Amino acid sequence: MPILGSLIKGVIDVTDKLSQELNPVEEQNEVLKNLLETASETDFGRHYKFQDILDQENVAKTFASKVPYFDYEKINMEWWAKLHENQTDVTWPGNPDYFALSSGTTGKTSKRIPVTEDMIDSIKKAGIKQVLALSNFDLPPNFFEKGILMLGSSTDLIEKKNHAEGEISGISASNIPSWFQGYYKPGKEIAKIDDWDRRVKRIVEEAPNWDIGALSGIPSWLELMLKEVINAHGLENIHEIWPNLQVYTSGGVAFGPYEKSFNALMGKPITIIDTYLASEGFIAFQSRPETDAMQLITDNGIYFEFVPFEPNYINPDGSLSDDAPSKTLAEVELGQDYVLIMSTVSGAWRYMIGDTIEFTDIERAEIKITGRTKFFLNTVGSQLSVNKLNDAVNFLEKEFDIQIPEYTLCAKKYKDGFYHTWYLGTNNDVSEKRLSKSLDSFLKQANKNYKVARTKALRGVKVKKTDPEVFYEWSGENKKKGGQVKMERVMGEEKFMEWEEFVTSKS
Template sequence: MALFGSIIKSLIEIKENLTPEGDALKDQEEVLRNLLKKAKDTEFGRHYDFERILNSDNIKKEFASTVPYFDYHKIDKEWWHKYHDDGAKNVTWPGRPPYFAISSGTTGKTSKRIPVSDDMLEAIRKAGIKQVSALSNFDLPPDFFEKEIMMLGSSTDLQKQGDHQEGEISGISASNIPFWFRSYYKPGEEIAKIDEWDDRVQKIAENAKNWDIGALSGIPSWMELMLKKVIEYHDLNHIHEIWPNLQVYTSGGVAFEPYEKSFNKLLGKPIQVIDTYLASEGFLALQDRPGTNSMKLILDGGVYFEFVPFKPEYINEDGSLTKDAPAIPLEETRKEEEYVLLISTVSGAWRYIIGDTIKFTNKEKYEIRITGRTKFFLNVVGSQLSVNKMNDAIKSLEDKFDISIPEFVVAAKRGEDGEYYHYWYLATEDNADAEELSEALDHALKEANKNYKVARSKALKGVKVKLVSPDMFHDWNAANKKKGGQVKMEKVMNEEKFNEWEQFVQDQK
């Protein structure tokens, strides 16, 4: 039975060995040049004179000095709205997008509608092939390549809106999978089209015994919920009792480490975790080798990258960049320094603030880790806490107290005594003492961040911790956005949003 798998594995290994490693810097300049060439006759390209940029001596420098930064709200207000309001074409990319990716992001209830061009779908398809090819670098047996893959995304039942369709990017991608892959793909077209998350997961649980799943793919928080449902429905001790050949989990969109401990409790044996970076705006990076938890930027795939140093003076309160924030190209980045990621893409996003912060862990291989979100930067009283530092502190609590904390949210606000405190809500199903966790969390943050330590000696009075069930976070997302898909929990809230959260927690009791 493993013969077919051996053939597939051999073909993948041959392709991987025959595909030459490109020159990253040349690839990126070529991507930018192609983007400018293809879009030079669009409204956007004419407005910013892409023809002149293409004829300049240094197109990277000229591009950066000519085109301003755009976050979603700015580019939608100035450009993308024309697709919907005026039925326009050739706005920021040639033609009209056949799809729009709906994304609620991590804050707010208002959905974003991000154009997805045919060129972007092709770029995502090629990135997917790169990911499959990279499996030859992992120690996987031949029979793995005969197993089925559970892709837990949003519904593939896309909504028809005039001449285009709308849905989350995972649903758009799954609705465009190649025909030869469909026999491997689970939960299958019929179940994948179910819009309601709970109904879809119920159907997955009911059918789980009919599938031989070798790999999982999806966001960790929702994958955990699905696995728990399958385990509960079939009265199992762990997921390997029903899917004994499960060997790989492809995570995406968020750092896996905060979920690792709770995720592993659902397994009967260790599996290979592989990170990917598929955002609503494009497939940006993938892990292509074992022995690391970093991802390699896809530098020849229709996305041009720029990087803004992640420093408080360059970040506005809403997570946008200040006008004087400097952007640097790939060659000027440095290892272990945090950057705000900017992308220009084959869907007509230009110098677009995707909202994530990253750091390079290996410059030679151009490998990165997602470290947080620009909006999840807590600096109300000078503490300068990024999500990366928060995640590290939470991990230290898990190790010290032998507990699992898959989710958290924090805000800075004044207490009844008029002093500023950091108020944390930690999700855990384990027995723990909030006061002990508060002291340990405060200590860990002082040790890891000198700015936090200084703030604690001045304007920041202390840390207050409350413990809630992980289900509270899932219910909050369901009430404010939607379950499943690309939805991620916000980690840092402003005072107004945090008051809503606390009221929600109170109402659930």
């Protein structure tokens, strides 16, 4: 009998029951006040008169009217750049202990996002909240005695004069609590290996020695790792080597496009739990099995605002217009895409991380990621967000019984007009012509704006198939393999030209 697992499960059950009374709106009001009070004597806090904001009757409304929106380029140029000149108390008291390097899905150049000790504490607390929420899932006691394989970026951080740098998953893994060390795989030694291929090779070698109960990581890279383990050990599926695998926590990217290819690697169904960890903080996690939506963490050092995702509020470069209205958690509505805005204990203020979300349950503060502001396809009025593109790919998978774990597209101009030109990562034997026809038909039925665009400047759909491996090689050459790297779903014409040349070179 798994005695330790029963004890842990019992503690989780009791603790979660004691902490279920939540009031997200009140929690958010308190978080905002704490952020403003803590940062009131920083350069940023004095510049925007945080103390005066705190003295107003409606703190949230005054904060939104006095402090402008920031994206990375703006806040880095005006404020965070001072941190690299040894200035202190810039946007948060003291100096950050870490900088999270993130190229995201937009290019080679790494952003350097400050990560303070307060943020490390926030991420740890969020992780504990997610563990406690496991009491809502029907998991047996022995699950809580198994290893958790976290496939993030390297924990071998770059040491600078007064801070360290690395991707957020590597920073988080290098700060995991001591009590978790016994569960954590691949362990400190392997996690430090910076080269993705070498790290996976060591995981493959050690795989038979581990009893894995849960996996965590970006779906695309996790799939590649699982395939390596399966192929190296001559397996039919991953459960032949890890029979107790029961949970996968996905993070920061929609799992839908990967669901079919991921499940093909399993020997039996497992529980999928979505997690939303970004370089700017631990934002949300799936707290119950009745939904695949995620609950915003509203009491943990991050204050959220929400800007309606409307074309007239978005500048051509993906930033927000100055007059774009923001909503508090008390003001949001169902059925509306919002640009997510964050103020955090790392000194990000009214910061646009580039994601769009939709509320599925306002009382519980539950959301779904719907896309990226820069990957909103509206060149010819089609108004397609990433979640709508994902829906189309999922439709093709079901319609033709195929797997399409990766894709990208561009509204490309040809001699006779614009075509949505898709590259689908699949090895299945379905003609590109049939895929084009079905894709176009689905989008017409599912999206009225697309249907209207097809009667005007948008001439149609072109589909090209390529091996899914090409997408991973593209990421490897343009950014880096593994970690938090995600494939861009929508490209501009200049970037798409580079992509097509790259695909041609691999064929």
